[in-house]
Amino acid sequence: xxxxxxxxxxxxxxxxxxxxxxxxxxxxxxxxxxxxxxxxxxxxxxxxxxxxxxxxxxxxxxxxxxxxxxxxxxxxxxxxxxxxxxxxxxxxxxxxxxxxxxxxxxxxxxxxxxxxxxxxxxxxxxxxxxxxxxxxxxxxxxxxxxxxxxxxxxxxxxxxxxxxxxxxxxxxxxxxxxxxxxxxxxxxxxxxxxxxxxxxxxxxxxxxxxxxxxxxxxxxxxxxxxxxxxxxxxxxxxxxxxxxxxxxxxxxxxxxxxxxxxxx
Amino acid sequence: xxxxxxxxxxxxxxxxxxxxxxxxxxxxxxxxxxxxxxxxxxxxxxxxxxxxxxxxxxxxxxxxxxxxxxxxxxxxxxxxxxxxxxxxxxxxxxxxxxxxxxxxxxxxxxxxxxxxxxxxxxxxxxxxxxxxxxxxxxxxxxxxxxxxxxxxxxxxxxxxxxxxxxxxxxxxxxxxxxxxxxxxxxxxxxxxxxxxxxxxxxxxxxxxxxxxxxxxxxxxxxxxxxxxxxxxxxxxxxxxxxxxxxxxxxxxxxxxxxxxxxxxxxxxxxxxxxxxxxxxxxxxxxxxxxxxxxxxxxxxxx
Numbered sequence: 001x002x003x004x005x006x007x008x009x010x011x012x013x014x015x016x017x018x019x020x021x022x023x024x025x026x027x028x029x030x031x032x033x034x035x036x037x038x039x040x041x042x043x044x045x046x047x048x049x050x051x052x053x054x055x056x057x058x059x060x061x062x063x064x065x066x067x068x069x070x071x072x073x074x075x076x077x078x079x080x081x082x083x084x085x086x087x088x089x090x091x092x093x094x095x096x097x098x099x100x101x102x103x104x105x106x107x108x109x110x111x112x113x114x115x116x117x118x119x120x121x122x123x124x125x126x127x128x129x130x131x132x133x134x135x136x137x138x139x140x141x142x143x144x145x146x147x148x149x150x151x152x153x154x155x156x157x158x159x160x161x162x163x164x165x166x167x168x169x170x171x172x173x174x175x176x177x178x179x180x181x182x183x184x185x186x187x188x189x190x191x192x193x194x195x196x197x198x199x200x201x202x203x204x205x206x207x208x209x210x211x212x213x214x215x216x217x218x219x220x221x222x223x224x225x226x227x228x229x230x231x232x233x234x235x236x237x238x239x240x241x242x243x244x245x246x247x248x249x250x251x252x253x254x255x256x257x258x259x260x261x262x263x264x
Numbered sequence: 265x266x267x268x269x270x271x272x273x274x275x276x277x278x279x280x281x282x283x284x285x286x287x288x289x290x291x292x293x294x295x296x297x298x299x300x301x302x303x304x305x306x307x308x309x310x311x312x313x314x315x316x317x318x319x320x321x322x323x324x325x326x327x328x329x330x331x332x333x334x335x336x337x338x339x340x341x342x343x344x345x346x347x348x349x350x351x352x353x354x355x356x357x358x359x360x361x362x363x364x365x366x367x368x369x370x371x372x373x374x375x376x377x378x379x380x381x382x383x384x385x386x387x388x389x390x391x392x393x394x395x396x397x398x399x400x401x402x403x404x405x406x407x408x409x410x411x412x413x414x415x416x417x418x419x420x421x422x423x424x425x426x427x428x429x430x431x432x433x434x435x436x437x438x439x440x441x442x443x444x445x446x447x448x449x450x451x452x453x454x455x456x457x458x459x460x461x462x463x464x465x466x467x468x469x470x471x472x473x474x475x476x477x478x479x480x481x482x483x484x485x486x487x488x489x490x491x492x493x494x495x496x497x498x499x500x501x502x503x504x505x506x507x508x509x510x511x512x513x514x515x516x517x518x519x520x521x522x523x524x525x526x527x528x529x530x531x532x533x534x535x536x537x538x539x540x541x542x543x544x545x546x547x548x549x550x551x552x553x554x555x556x557x558x559x560x561x562x563x564x565x566x
Contacts, residue, residue: 023393
């Protein structure tokens, strides 16, 4: 009975999760696919050669921008979130409620109004339409997620190990690099992955601050959907999903199954 | 989001590391949030009040806010947005309870793995896939022709860019079920069987055990996850932009349309709409938390 329930659930889960990828894969390899055929009349690699060739420099630029923005955002988010997570996770202090609400508020307030507000200011500062400006606006809502993760990590962290190392004569820097960082490394990776994915899939704030001129993958994908080139749109969609799947495999391999609680 | 740490009851939490130590730890995060997030909001409010920094338009007024709220289309857009967010959240929450109960009894690593995939797939990709699947000439329509259900595109029901936001809701349900389920599972895994055994010895039926033991156990996690999903779906742009109708638009799409209008005078109204969205979400989150607190004080435990 339990085995059949597992099999049944497995089939449903695979179908529900897999179905959206079927037309994406078919379209990306379609050369000719007229209605109402269920499968393309002719298969081909046009879309894939297009996005990797020089004709598709736009695509390569977009991938490059997306990678740089997401990687820098994730790096900054983690570097800033580690001390904040330590303060929130380890210590009780006056005004902790206010600080924690402030630091997690961007989780519920949509990026839309923050981006609109920042736009004019960023134009004045010369940050509009630059990678730096886009990273800045992504940081406002990637940072709170990273803080949340590290807050949880530090509330299970035992700082007594640090005291022991100190009493054995370790310097502050040694304690940081040899005790704290190795102990919270899994948490740091999860926080960095969250921040990376969140920035990677961000559309509207990039559109507003980037003025539509700074190409990232989501911006390009919207343009392609508008132009109606379905094979290329499907191929770009699959490229857009790729790091997500890498992240998932990585986390399943190194961080156990519970690790992804809370990725959005 | 990991479940919120219970810092006030945690034995490990210790009294401060000194004011300067804490300031040093918190300063970078507070600076970024206050400057970029707080600054963005304040500048947004200021611009929505009609002040354009440096342009000499010094008159502050509510005219843009009243303009937005009294616009005949506002209520329509507001209703549509609320409808999409509520329906998506409720369907996803209900299915997540079922999914969590099944998954917790299965303990299968590979089902668990596949189940997590939607978490990492960007909303936009799901929306593109839904266009390819549900459009009048999409894959489902082709399949329906293949098995002889319909003759052509005109017979296929309108499932995207439709009146009921079906495509939008489908994307959100697909994306958010694993999120809510994993939040519930995190609680269920740690709750143990003992309470359910007590229920059994007291001759509680399956429904009674679910209603009076399982549901109260998972409710805080379920509620928090659903609130986050509601907040997201209420303020999200790309899915309704791709899968919604051109009229009525959801509030975030409307806000962006106004903001990017060639007529620069529409821009403050766009920002005002954005602020209204943020206010509605904040009010919903605070309201939901006050309701749960009040209910708990009266002894109503859901």
